[in-house]
Amino acid sequence: MTKIKDQLIVSVSGDREVVLTRLFDAPLDLVFAAFTTREHLERWWGLRKTTTRVEVLDFRPGGAWRFVERTEDETKYVFRGMFLDIKSPERFVWTFEYEGAPGQISQTTFQFTEEKGKTKMTATVLFASDKERDEMIKAGMEYGAAESYDVLDELLLQIGGLA
Template sequence: MSDLTVIVEPGRHDIVVTRSFDAPRDVVYKAMTEPEYLARWWGLKESETVIDRADVRPGGSWRFVERMPDGQEHGFHGVVHDAVAPERFVWTFEYEGMPGHVCLETTTLEERDGRTLYTSVTVFQTVEDREGMVQSGMEYGLRQSMEALDELLATMA
């Protein structure tokens, strides 16, 4: 059973997500930052994720395209502000369908007894932007992605 926690406090500009994984943090970091692994867990189950680029280093950039069964494509991109393997990475996140609404995600990975605690803090420009993300079904998609990441990690560890 997943221990996914999504914290959305009223009036704040952030969303805090935590979850643990049964894998060492260097393996979790690799799965979360390397293109060959990202495409296998990121996005909805019914979609195909294409990794256009994933240059996870300070000054690098990333772009993923989620292809839906009906042919629609949803692009997401950002720039990497910080990356310290296997401890953390910080990048911007922007949905190409709503340009100009950029948030900053800080992901940290802490190893605890052979498991990894994942914490993501996403800060939005406005409370309204944050509410829009929540209303978009973010938690539903996040849950699917985290479950797929769990399955991938079981094959890597």
């Protein structure tokens, strides 16, 4: 398998949704594990110049999650939510809240499909309003996601024994 670095595709759907689509050159089980296990998430979540600590990851319907991302100057960004639905390894749904904007809670459905050893990830993010969606886009949602997924792509090569 050769590494193919596909780009993140971002589209706006309806008045409250953003859809992120990314193809990873790795099998479904490996990609799903990277999205749902502490040791993998801490290696790819966030920007390259940040570190992430997974404080809580109770991967079951009704279970909580909480990630703390720190920048080089020790600025802290905390994200949290709850798992609503899980169908391993094809999909999971969680709520997402940035603690710096309390009360602005979105819901993301992650869908994973495999074809010829590659995995397509589609994340459909539903915001409470078009205003919240537009604020998240303006804050750089797609750039942060693209960088994180690039790091994930590199990690998948390592953990898949391809590096």
